Amino acid sequence: MTERTTGPGTGLAEAGAVLAREAARFASFGWMRGTSGNLSVVTNRDPLRLAVTASGLDKGELTATDVVLVDAAGQAVSGGRPSAEAALHARVVRLTGAGAVVHVHTIASVAVAERCPEGIVFRDLEMLKGIGRPTHAGEVVLPVIGNSQDMAVLGDRLEAARDPDMPAVVVAGHGLYVWGADPRQARHHTEVVEWMLQLHLARR
């Protein structure tokens, strides 16, 4: 049985509008070329429900209706075809308690991960405060995990590699996954991590 997708209590239309706006921003940065990337936001905790961008669309052209409601396994509970990576979004939410997840295909994430397959170290940067560190001092590691078309495999790799001090992982040869308490914080985390990746590239 499909669940209601609009109307009081569902918030799906509102979630779709937020995701379309966030996606347009990331696409304008060149981080969602072609039909790459996907976004999600939690609409309900119990039972878990996420609004996820629909699959195969140009993420720079989304409207509020280009969104699908999925369950804790990433399975659609409303009409439409959710992102092929919806199950990984749901896994990230279950693991971290995040309220929103961002996936972008940035060149810097792929390029730096090729140079640092064991993990990317960010050290002594004011921008570290943008991912929750109390000061610029010290270092954190952005984990790198191998790619797979199987979201259960990717989820297992993410669970094994993730660092509680770093709300992101890089999927090698693929792109960046980032999360936050809500879409705004997930966006800020994405922009901060990407800034540090671009700095890494600029220094070499």
Ligand SMILES: CSC[C@@H](O)[C@@H](O)C(=O)COP(=O)(O)O
């Ligand atoms: C250039 S297509 C890349 C896809 O395979 C996938 O990695 C992706 O990011 C977008 O998939 P989607 O199903 O549209 O959410």
Ligand SMILES: [Zn+2]
């Ligand atoms: Zn992708």
